[in-house]
Amino acid sequence: MxxxxxxxxxxxxxxxxxxxxxxxxxxxxxxxxxxxxxxLAYAGVLPDAWSFVLLSRLMGVATSLKAGDxxxxxxxxxxxxxxxxxxxxxxxxxxxxxxxWTFSQLxxxxxxxxxxxHQTTHLSNAEILRLIGxxxxxxxxxxxxxxxxxxxxxxDVAVLKxxxxxxxxxxxxxxxxxxxxxxxxxxxxxxxxASIVEKETGREDDRGMVAAVFINRxxxxxxLQTDPTVIYGLGDKFDGNLRxxxxxxxxxxNTYIRPGLPPTPIALPGLASIRAVLNPATTDALYFVAKGxxxxxxxxxxxxxxxxxxxxxxx
Numbered sequence: 113m114x115x116x117x118x119x120x121x122x123x124x125x126x127x128x129x130x131x132x133x134x135x136x137x138x139x140x141x142x143x144x145x146x147x148x149x150x151x152l153a154y155a156g157v158l159p160d161a162w163s164f165v166l167l168s169r170l171m172g173v174a175t176s177l178k179a180g181d182x183x184x185x186x187x188x189x190x191x192x193x194x195x196x197x198x199x200x201x202x203x204x205x206x207x208x209x210x211x212x213w214t215f216s217q218l219x220x221x222x223x224x225x226x227x228x229x230h231q232t233t234h235l236s237n238a239e240i241l242r243l244i245g246x247x248x249x250x251x252x253x254x255x256x257x258x259x260x261x262x263x264x265x266x267x268d269v270a271v272l273k274x275x276x277x278x279x280x281x282x283x284x285x286x287x288x289x290x291x292x293x294x295x296x297x298x299x300x301x302x303x304x305x306a307s308i309v310e311k312e313t314g315r316e317d318d319r320g321m322v323a324a325v326f327i328n329r330x331x332x333x334x335x336l337q338t339d340p341t342v343i344y345g346l347g348d349k350f351d352g353n354l355r356x357x358x359x360x361x362x363x364x365x366n367t368y369i370r371p372g373l374p375p376t377p378i379a380l381p382g383l384a385s386i387r388a389v390l391n392p393a394t395t396d397a398l399y400f401v402a403k404g405x406x407x408x409x410x411x412x413x414x415x416x417x418x419x420x421x422x423x424x425x426x427x
Contacts, residue, residue, distance in 0.1 A: 123159060124167050127187035131156040134185045139197060141179040141229060141265035145169075148177060148197075157184070157193070164190050173198045180263035181205060181227070204261040209275060211257045211382035212310050214344075218255060218380070227264045228271065244273045248300070253307045253377025254279055279303075282383055290390035295330040302389050305330075307377035310385040311340035314406040319384055320393035321410055325400050327392045334398065336367040344378040401425060 135157060139148055145168045149161035158164050167190060168174040178200030188196075205227035209218055215237065223233050232240050237251040248254055256278035260271050287299045296302050305326055313319045329336055342358055343350050345365025350358075359366070365374045397410040399417035403424045411417040 123163050124190040126159075127189045127192075128157060128159060129187050130184055134183050136181065136183050138181050138264050139177060139179050143177070143179070145174045145177060152193075157188075158190055164194065167191065168194055178263065179265045200263070205264050205266075206259055206261045207271060208259045209255060209257045209380060211380055211385070213257065213380045214378070215251045215253075215255070215380075222268050222271070225268075227266075228262070228268045229265050231267050231269050232272070240269075240272065243269055244276050246276055250376040253303055253380060255380060256282055257380045257382055282386060286383075286386050286390045291392065294327065294390065296389075301373055302386065303381065304373045304377045306381035306385040306389045307379045308336070308338055308340060308374075309389055310381040311379050312338060313385065314402065315408070316384065318400075318408045319388040320391075321395060321397060322400060322408065323385070323388040324392035324395045325397050325410065327389070328396065328398050330372070332398070333371065335369070335371055336373070338367050341365045341367045341374045341378055345374075 135155070137152065137155070137157070145165055146161070149158060149164040149168075152158045153161040153164070165174070168177075171194065173194065176198045178197060180197075180200060181204070182197065182201075184193075205225075207221065207225050207228070209221070219232070222228065223230060232243070235243070238249070241248060241251055241254075246254060255272065255275035258275070258278060260274055262271060283299045283303060287302060290296075290302070294302075296305065305323070308326065309319060309323045313322050326336055326338070339354055342363075342365060343354060345363045346358060359368045362369055364370065365378070367374060395410065396412045399411040399414065399420075400408040401411075401417065401420050401424055402408055409420045409424060411420055
């Protein structure tokens with residue numbers, strides 16, 4: 113027994129030359145130690161499968177192996193390898209949600225990601241909201257745009273939960289630090305307006321002014337008259353050209369006809385847009401027009417605005 117123990121100890125502590133460098137392998141969620149050991153022994157990363165399984169049981173970690181993508185860049189012993197995959201020292205996958213995306217764009221990227229376990233692909237938006245514990249009835253705008261890292265084989269539900277919680281946390285924090293007397297009754301209305309600012313802003317420096325224009329319009333009970341909401345309401349019917357008939361059509365996202373905010377956000381707002389809405393610039397501007405170079409021109413009355421439109425849009 114002493115000889116056998118010494119031999120096993122030597123076998124699991126001796127580094128094994130990798131078949132290729134770097135050597136990459138994945139552990140799927142729920143994989144057994146026998147499956148992993150057989151996979152690595154067959155590839156030549158382990159001298160055999162049984163000693164690795166025995167070692168994992170003696171160490172009490174046979175059920176503690178972490179799913180993920182692993183990369184080995186140098187010879188490694190079975191003992192060192194076992195330590196690494198029980199710590200979860202893996203190469204993480206990532207997915208990025210972009211400011212200004214709609215939820216349908218987010219879902220498409222989520223569904224196409226090869227490292228995720230897809231549990232939401234065939235679910236409706238409402239079913240997804242129930243699954244992540246959301247209290248809202250519409251999914252648009254609820255997920256914070258950011259880069260999310262995860263182990264290979266993680267559920268897309270887990271990623272959505274993280275993005276949803278991140279947006280809730282950012283909104284709660286920004287709402288607590290909002291300027292006084294804003295014409296917004298709750299964080300959800302701030303989220304809606306932030307999504308509009310996100311779609312209307314071409315230049316970072318203009319964000320606070322764009323937000324201020326919409327805040328001033330809400331205070332004055334003016335129509336918001338913003339193209340991105342109309343485009344969002346048109347959905348698949350929008351062909352890239354916004355026509356006069358579109359601005360006159362009565363649909364719930366047409367802010368040229370309907371007063372106040374649209375019923376839901378129209379995109380994912382970033383943190384800069386959220387902060388701009390809740391702490392807008394100080395100005396009496398009620399209008400803005402794109403200059404064509406990414407900047408906007410702001411006006412406090414209709415006459416000045418019409419002149420700016422003639423200068424920048426009709427030239």
